Amino acid sequence: MIRTEEDVINYIKSNIKTTSSNVVKSIGDDCATIKVAKNKYLVITTDTSLLGPHFSKDYSPYEIGYKCLATNLSDIAAMGCDPKYIFMALTIPKLESNWIKSFYKGIKKLTEIYNIALIGGDTNRGPLSVSIQVIGENKHNILYRDGAKIDDDIYITGKLGCARAALMITGVKKYKKEFGLLKKYLHLPEPRIDIGINISKFATSCIDVSDGIAKDLYNITKSSKCGADIFIDKIPTHKLLKKIIPSKLFYEVLIGGGEDYELCFTANKKDAKKIALISKKYSLPITKIGLITRNKLRYFDNNKKVDICLKGFDHFSE
């Protein structure tokens, strides 16, 4: 029976050819990787964003364009690569000049920052849906989920939980001011391209936090065949969260909530100084939140072991 996205992936893997001679990484990471020349690789990702699961009616067309591209760029960042080309398959209910212009301004904001060329796509009429494909190139190594080594440190860029908190207080009158402060984390996430490229010289594994750090870290430990100890109290978040999130939901928002689009990566202890320098260079906190271990994924809060049972997001679960 096919009940979840994972079942679909498994069905494809068992029934359809998913690799060939130049395919370095197929289905199962943030991007696929193909070798195109000696030491030259392309990483490719494709994602569809829809009204409902990916953005709501509160988003301006600018924010829809920006976020749909940002989340795809985040997959390239997670591979430690440099985005070069994008393809845009846009389905919209009707052609409205202002909507189109504003949507493409959101796209342009990011193509300008990262010097990306939009080189193809198509436009159709139908229920709003944005499918974007991004092709990136490696500058140094390519980062995968399966390279974490025992005793590696686990790092996270930026803050976690802010996007989920913003989602929870969307439209809640008494938190209007707080929503104003947190909205950018949800509507306009920053893909961590520069950090990804810089850490690609030494990091052992990397993933972007799109389904909640708990699920994403689980994916790293599963792919790398290892465990991890995570220190929840070390995970940086916004000070507003303690104020607006009920304490029983705090873990869920901090580590179960998706859409932060920060990078979670692992590195040997000897690289701690390099990481501090990168953090300083880009004025972005990069925080050690745990340790790769031999087996089991364990969570601690102020040195006390806590049991976490979080389901990652699945588009087809009720």
Next chain:
Amino acid sequence: MIRTEEDVINYIKSNIKTTSSNVVKSIGDDCATIKVAKNKYLVITTDTSLLGPHFSKDYSPYEIGYKCLATNLSDIAAMGCDPKYIFMALTIPKLESNWIKSFYKGIKKLTEIYNIALIGGDTNRGPLSVSIQVIGENKHNILYRDGAKIDDDIYITGKLGCARAALMITGVKKYKKEFGLLKKYLHLPEPRIDIGINISKFATSCIDVSDGIAKDLYNITKSSKCGADIFIDKIPTHKLLKKIIPSKLFYEVLIGGGEDYELCFTANKKDAKKIALISKKYSLPITKIGLITRNKLRYFDNNKKVDICLKGFDHFSE
């Protein structure tokens, strides 16, 4: 004002970066082309197929999978290239095992014939929509729309008008038998990969007939800055068309109807013998239907000039 797909493309071209150092062809052909090494190029296409404009409720999930991929492969064929990798962004209202399995059998049919690997994608819940990206490689030259030369011959593979005729008699009781014979042209078109690769050694331009030969030829003459004389009576079609299509609609179906996914290409007269051999090798008619001229696109039927005024398909025109 943005009113048509073309307006969207023009808006993008004037406002967003659409090229960079290794981009050989950006927006405006069947595929984009990027150079990845000496004499090595990738051609990339992305297309979304939707219930309504691209397939109807009469299609089985197998046919939906097959056709969505076939039409994308046809874009690679039009470039004279070899498809290597695909990415699948599938949006479906619900996960139904039988539907998924049948859909992917349609995909598999083509990945097996052409030895293609499915290396990425995602699955979401929402109104049925299939976005596929295909990456191909050049074997010889890459064919574009803009290479036609004056006095070149114009050729077409296979037969035209059959898909449109099948669409017109879908569900019409008295033509049930005829629909049975023509359905395959509409639901299960054959991408002309082998022909594309073979003609890529010498053809001067190429396009796949997806919007009706009239619009597609117009695109070749516009891109190549030339004209053409087309001999409508030379265009091969199925003998059933004369029977089921009212004569006043005959031109519309033959040259205005899209979705034939045959290749229309131009070649120097000296290559006529090579073309005959390719036609024989693949047991597929390749027919000369016209001539590239200095200017104007003119149509003749049995040596009599005819005026053709056909609008190509636009997803946003009423």
